[in-house]
Amino acid sequence: KLLGLTLFFCIRNIPSPTMGAVASGICSPSSGAQMPSKVPRNSVTECSIAGYDFQAQKSEDAASTIAGSEGPMLRGESPSAFSAISEDDESEKDEVAAAPAAPVAAPKPAPTTPITLETLQGDWVNSMGAKISVQDTQVSLNGLIMKAHPIILNEDGTVSSVGKIWQLNGWLEDERVEFKEAPSKEVMHFARSVIWTKASSERMEAWTEQMKGLGYAGSSSNPLKRGVEGCCPGTSDAHAKLVEDNEDKDKAELKLLNDLISKWRIDGVAGVAKVAPRKVIPDFSNRGHTGLSVEHVHYLATSFKEKGFQKRQGNEGHDIPVLVRESPESDLGRKSIENWRSKLEDEKGFAPKAHYERLFQQKELYTSLGNGHFNQALNLFFTESPSIYSDQKYSINNDRDLKEAVYQGVGSIVLKGEIPLRDRETISKLLNSKREFKWNVNTDGSLNITDAYEDTTTCKQFEAMSKVLDAVELNCLVRSELGVKDSHRMGQ
Numbered sequence: 001k002l003l004g005l006t007l008f009f010c011i012r013n014i015p016s017p018t019m020g021a022v023a024s025g026i027c028s029p030s031s032g033a034q035m036p037s038k039v040p041r042n043s044v045t046e047c048s049i050a051g052y053d054f055q056a057q058k059s060e061d062a063a064s065t066i067a068g069s070e071g072p073m074l075r076g077e078s079p080s081a082f083s084a085i086s087e088d089d090e091s092e093k094d095e096v097a098a099a100p101a102a103p104v105a106a107p108k109p110a111p112t113t114p115i116t117l118e119t120l121q122g123d124w125v126n127s128m129g130a131k132i133s134v135q136d137t138q139v140s141l142n143g144l145i146m147k148a149h150p151i152i153l154n155e156d157g158t159v160s161s162v163g164k165i166w167q168l169n170g171w172l173e174d175e176r177v178e179f180k181e182a183p184s185k186e187v188m189h190f191a192r193s194v195i196w197t198k199a200s201s202e203r204m205e206a207w208t209e210q211m212k213g214l215g216y217a218g219s220s221s222n223p224l225k226r227g228v229e230g231c232c233p234g235t236s237d238a239h240a241k242l243v244e245d246n247e248d249k250d251k252a253e254l255k256l257l258n259d260l261i262s263k264w265r266i267d268g269v270a271g272v273a274k275v276a277p278r279k280v281i282p283d284f285s286n287r288g289h290t291g292l293s294v295e296h297v298h299y300l301a302t303s304f305k306e307k308g309f310q311k312r313q314g315n316e317g318h319d320i321p322v323l324v325r326e327s328p329e330s331d332l333g334r335k336s337i338e339n340w341r342s343k344l345e346d347e348k349g350f351a352p353k354a355h356y357e358r359l360f361q362q363k364e365l366y367t368s369l370g371n372g373h374f375n376q377a378l379n380l381f382f383t384e385s386p387s388i389y390s391d392q393k394y395s396i397n398n399d400r401d402l403k404e405a406v407y408q409g410v411g412s413i414v415l416k417g418e419i420p421l422r423d424r425e426t427i428s429k430l431l432n433s434k435r436e437f438k439w440n441v442n443t444d445g446s447l448n449i450t451d452a453y454e455d456t457t458t459c460k461q462f463e464a465m466s467k468v469l470d471a472v473e474l475n476c477l478v479r480s481e482l483g484v485k486d487s488h489r490m491g492q
Helices: 002-012 016-026 059-067 079-097 201-213 245-262 293-309 329-345 353-360 372-381 398-406 419-434 461-466 470-483
Strands: 122-126 131-135 138-141 149-151 159-162 166-172 176-180 193-198 271-273 280-282 322-325 365-370 410-416 435-439 449-454
Touching: 122 201, 131 449, 166 193, 245 419, 245 435, 245 449, 280 329, 280 372, 293 372, 293 470, 322 329, 322 419, 329 353, 329 365, 365 372, 365 419, 372 398, 461 470
Parallel strands: 280 365, 322 410
Antiparallel strands: 122 131, 122 193, 131 138, 149 159, 159 166, 166 176, 176 193, 271 410, 322 365, 435 449
């Protein structure tokens, strides 16, 4: 009580310019900092009270200020008494501050042992919120077996990847495992990290609460009883951002597309050039390196067969293909061939492999950055391949426009083979994301992309989504559009 009265009296009677000086003498340093056992009387300490910008004064100055202050003092009170009380109070503060804080456990260093198939066995939780179970090479995501994405091993028995969706990057602290969200090692460097953590009772409780907070509760808690294919916790992008309709952003991206295509167009080729579909394969950069959707290729071929081929007239009709003239001996040419060969091995629904092997023996070929599904749908007619939905073959019959497109090709923009991978990816992405802008090639051969008008009329959600999904997602979308329920491709 005596200390409280003393402080009240002193502070009330100190002129405002010296208020900070007194406060700095009695306040502690920044919260949480450990104080020495005895603060020297002549030390200078900063005051941490919000609103005070004063530098601390020596305690002798503070005492002299008090002694020189005007106004009555309490009976029997003196500056020396105030100093003594302050020292006792500071000693009590020192005792409290000296109490050791609870140590924070340091993370365990990352292991240095190889990550083998045995290492990944059991249950895990990943950083995207999904429950993962590994049994032998089989991987389950939230109870759904990913048949198309088993554990893939290197020749020495170490883990290489989980199918073509996660590439192993290595150990992290606390025995966590880092994967990169990429279809191959070549493109994993800048890909997003997905961290696997061993499942424990505490982590599973936290995971359950997190999923409830995201809406995965009640009828949505069981992924095997949902009607939307692929709708499971962790499969929706937790890092997705809201995209605003920005006119300036659209103009900037259209200009970028225009500049890149203009920069890499083959010299001396004005306007568009007809390229036969049999000379075209998907570019290595196409759809995030996942290639094409076989379901969408057959969807387009079926449309050509049933509705007839629609030639492009002005801005109407099919999109203008954007192709790269490649050599099978170039780095990206070889990667495109290897990627497409791998796709043909896994999926028999495209044109026969022998059809493309003849192309690979030629001195040049073309890879598609845009409209790749269109060209491969035409190849189904060239090889008279059967439909994946029936035993009927794709035949041209009397459709002259279709015959011309199959054997001669359609007008395409052709780029140089020197175009780097990053520019290919950018062009491929912008061609799909800017689908509503109806650009064209002028009669003099110049591009009309920057000033392309935006088609604001409504379109089917299927059409809009088909432009931005990767090959696996697009397969699912086409099956949903066609109402396919019993295809052997379900789950792939």
